[in-house]
Amino acid sequence: MVPYHSIAFRRNRQAGLAIVLLMNCGWLGLAFMGVASAVSAHRELSMAAPDRRQPQAASPFTGSSTPRQTLPAAYAETEHARIGLVAETAQVEPGGRIALGLHIDLADQWHTYWRNPGDSGMAPRLVFELPPGFRVEGPLYPTPQRIPTPPYMTFGYEHEVMLLYSLTVPDDFEIGPEPSLPLPVEAAILVCDDICLPARASLVLHLGRDQDDSWLPAATVAELFAQARRNLPLVAHEWRLQARPAADRRLEIEVLPPSGFGPVESMFLFARDETALEAAAEQVLHFNQQENSFLLKVRRGFGELDERMAGVLIIRRPDSPPLALQVEIPVLIN
């Protein structure tokens, strides 16, 4: 199968997010910790395909002695999007983890959605048919962008996006006589330009094999995962955030950057919960020069105020790429 026209990346809009403090990616953090720390230590290595081959082993379930030229991928063509499932490794080892990606490659002008889609739309849905004992966690969503549909606002992705999942192989997994592990998934996404079309794909990823004609070049898969990880929001522990309710259903979020953090042009908070904030409301930033802190004023949605507000905070700077932080902001409820 010929790779889709754009798998070799056209864009790298959020490469700056890789100034990596990928200490933790929420509840999936552990799954990706190994990769994250490798990235932060040697960023250039993140571009190379991870190499977990065991030189002495021959079976695809335990490793291969020949260099792996392709990696598992299954794609389906829909009207305005190509939907694929890719695996970072083909090897199925007892107790091991396999990173999977739901890759959505969109036609120009079309978009799909973040976990909180905003005022309309729908997040991608993936249903796995797992072999006994296997577990899957995820997805991790890359940093979304605002996609206005005046007077309303949606949150999502244009061009292409890859959601990350982690598949855990049971400790007692035994290698069968047939060295192939089919992993069927049903993907349902919504793609919109002015109008919206649902797209569904039934994909089967064959893990455990050594090679397959339908797979993608290993370098392409490595680049897809590297790009997806670069686009994840970062958890930066040096940032201090706190929110308190104000009049007129507003919420004031105090943002204290780490010392020495440069000037900021604007901030925008994507709330994880779709009822937490008005998607289309202006978010206004005030700077307190004395304290070197910021006050971001946002408007609440109709949801009850929780003690914590989870989301992704985008920080735009005049002379650097924007920074995306995964945040969980304590809310002072009186």
Place this chain on the structure above:
Amino acid sequence: MKKSCIGLAVSFLWLVAFLPWQTLAGGVENGEKAPDFTLPAVDGSEHSLSDYEGKFVILEWVNYDCPFVRKHYRPGNMQDLQKTYAEKGAVWLSICSSAPGKQGHFTIEEWERRIADQNVQATAVLLDPEGNVGRMYDAKVTPHMYIINPEGILIYQGAIDSIRSANPDDIEKAVPYVRRVMDAALAGEPIPEPTQTTAYGCTVKY
């Protein structure tokens, strides 16, 4: 150098700070009087909300080509709701706020054909091509649902049910918000929460 950067940022923020809050579309809170409106129906008759005082009124924002609307019309779920509550004395007004040239905006002939083909059971299908009534109610998507009690008070707004998808197979698995509120209200029982939910669907094509 650093100072001038901060200065720049401060002056920028100064500007930002005085931008007005974006004026959002209207919207009605639950418990408030639902604002009156008058719109023409596909058959040329005029309908005002105030014509129906003393009855339950269900407003349904519609765009027959939106996959989330189709999800409920193809298997007959929407028509079933329309028929069920019409038989119990409620009024069902489908409202289309698609602007001319946008998806869901049809000629009268096309409206008549669609309504007949789908066996629509609404009391009336109202045309709001300028979007005034849609904006008044802050109808964001199709389908966006509103329930007004016989006193003219809004008692529910949001999604038709609990599963945000375009797949008809999900209808049976979902919590049917509109059905639950109507059944309780007609029986004189307390209205079950939630009474405000995030409507899911396609953006209204204003």
